[in-house]
């Protein structure tokens with residue numbers, strides 16, 4: 001009997017170890033590893049309480065291992081914080097999930113699935129043991145289990161379910177914003193009574209544009225011939241995006257949300273659109289991004305504050321987006337109006353998959369090979385789109401202010417590409433910030449004087465635009481290096497990040 005009990009105990013230890021091994025293997029933080037050993041002890045204690053509870057615990061642990069190991073395999077560095085990754089997966093439209101599976105599931109993921117399956121089957125052999133655990137031992141085990149759970153409930157993988165609930169809760173923000181802004185619709189904030197210095201203001205949000213790939217900023221290939229040709233008239237600054245996620249950066253640009261108060265500011269802050277509504281401009285939102293889906297809801301909730309919204313990709317997801325040529329078709333059929341207007345253009349730009357973002361007849365590398373060449377083509381194509389947009393507005397001596405920036409940067413190399421990495425890379429934040437004014441504007445020089453060598457943080461983009469267009473007189477320059485990595489509760493220092501996939505040159 002003693003021998004039987006001993007082999008049962010050994011069985012518990014071995015199967016619990018098999019289950020925890022993948023997470024132990026990928027953990028690079030000593031703290032997380034120590035915690036996992038505590039979890040191992042807890043599992044064994046569960047086995048002393050009952051066989052069913054042991055099997056359920058192992059099963060739940062295996063589920064979390066799938067996510068955690070996957071995160072490690074593709075983004076590296078698991079330190080016990082998978083929550084941002086869950087958030088990104090949850091808010092991605094279903095199409096992206098599918099494309100995600102195609103792009104990021106590989107043989108290693110399948111191997112881990114097989115491993116977990118086999119080790120779980122072994123665990124089921126627990127039911128072949130027929131032993132009776134004395135009540136005293138059970139009682140002590142329960143007390144010990146409660147003590148350990150109290151210690152580890154705030155750490156992954158135990159808290160993953162809790163994290164998922166938080167992620168779902170955050171989506172409620174969009175609904176809250178619409179309600180709140182309707183309530184304060186009649187309260188003028190910035191623009192009321194301001195002189196309209198410009199006839200038209202055009203704000204162009206690019207997508208996934210790493211400024212290091214623009215020849216305007218020094219890239220060795222001629223990716224931006226149009227912008228190079230008018231470079232004398234452009235003010236192009238080194239800027240960093242405040243986040244590496246579209247769904248956060250565009251709202252931050254539009255409502256000036258503070259990074260560490262994103263949720264609250266997103267709901268309560270009036271938008272840049274409202275500034276121009278109050279000033280008496282006609283406001284138009286034109287977008288080639290998705291109009292629906294969890295990923296786009298936060299942006300659309302703000303976009304619909306403009307007088308008219310046009311989604312070229314209405315009711316569809318990213319995969320269906322045509323190239324940004326759709327803007328040119330729109331302008332061809334909509335002659336420039338005499339009504340003073342502010343245009344917000346949201347391009348699909350260089351959104352992955354890069355080769356879907358250009359046509360072969362307008363390509364720097366017509367037979368592009370590899371990720372970098374495809375990405376260069378997307379930048380080159382956008383340059384042509386910008387040329388047509390600029391030329392549409394640069395007529396009839398109109399007083400025009402045109403601003404081009406990107407929601408975030410992009411990692412572009414043959415080993416890795418995309419954005420939303422954890423830990424993040426510098427490349428994900430380095431964006432173009434290009435300003436054109438058809439009339440002399442002294443305030444442009446003021447911005448340049450203020451920002452000097454340190455990149456301008458676009459967290460205060462709303463202020464910069466209001467200042468440049470004479471909607472407000474205070475300049476609120478940010479040279480902070482604080483940026484969000486994936487989710488607002490994860491504010492990090494940009495200067496401490498690594499750059500990947502290109503030389504250390506800063507453009």
Ligand SMILES: [Zn+2]
Pocket residue numbers: 207208245246247407408
């Ligand atoms: Zn984006």
